[in-house]
Amino acid sequence: MLRKTKQRSIIMDILRETRNHPTAEEIYLKARLYMPKISLSTVYRTLRSLVEEGKILEIKVFGENHARYDYPLEQHQHFYCRKCKELIDLYGDFYYPNNIPHKVEEIRTIFIGVCKDCLKEENDEKV
Ligand SMILES: [Zn+2]
Ligand SMILES: [Zn+2]
Numbered sequence: 001m002l003r004k005t006k007q008r009s010i011i012m013d014i015l016r017e018t019r020n021h022p023t024a025e026e027i028y029l030k031a032r033l034y035m036p037k038i039s040l041s042t043v044y045r046t047l048r049s050l051v052e053e054g055k056i057l058e059i060k061v062f063g064e065n066h067a068r069y070d071y072p073l074e075q076h077q078h079f080y081c082r083k084c085k086e087l088i089d090l091y092g093d094f095y096y097p098n099n100i101p102h103k104v105e106e107i108r109t110i111f112i113g114v115c116k117d118c119l120k121e122e123n124d125e126k127v
């Protein structure tokens with residue numbers, strides 16, 4: 001039981017500190033630094049239960065095989081760069097249609113495009 005609590009708190013800490021939406025494998029590599037005996041399947045299982053409890057977010061990007069995980073610090077949306085594959089946090093007010101005839105509990109939007117760093121690189125290449 002104690003072990004389980006420790007695994008959960010390590011995974012939560014990793015997600016709170018890394019703001020780049022790591023995959024389960026990336027979380028596993030980091031978690032091993034703190035708990036050398038942790039297994040990848042334990043990481044998957046722990047992530048799944050944290051997601052079910054609403055403690056962390058699971059984000060699936062269309063076209064990617066691996067889900068990414070996020071610690072919900074503040075309400076935010078995401079921008080996905082199709083060039084560098086970064087998933088970037090977007091804060092601010094977004095406007096959504098208010099004529100949805102259902103009970104909306106959560107809004108998860110992924111904006112897809114080219115991030116400003118990649119755009120800059122593209123422009124530099126042209127010069
Ligand atoms: Zn990019
Ligand atoms: Zn995020």
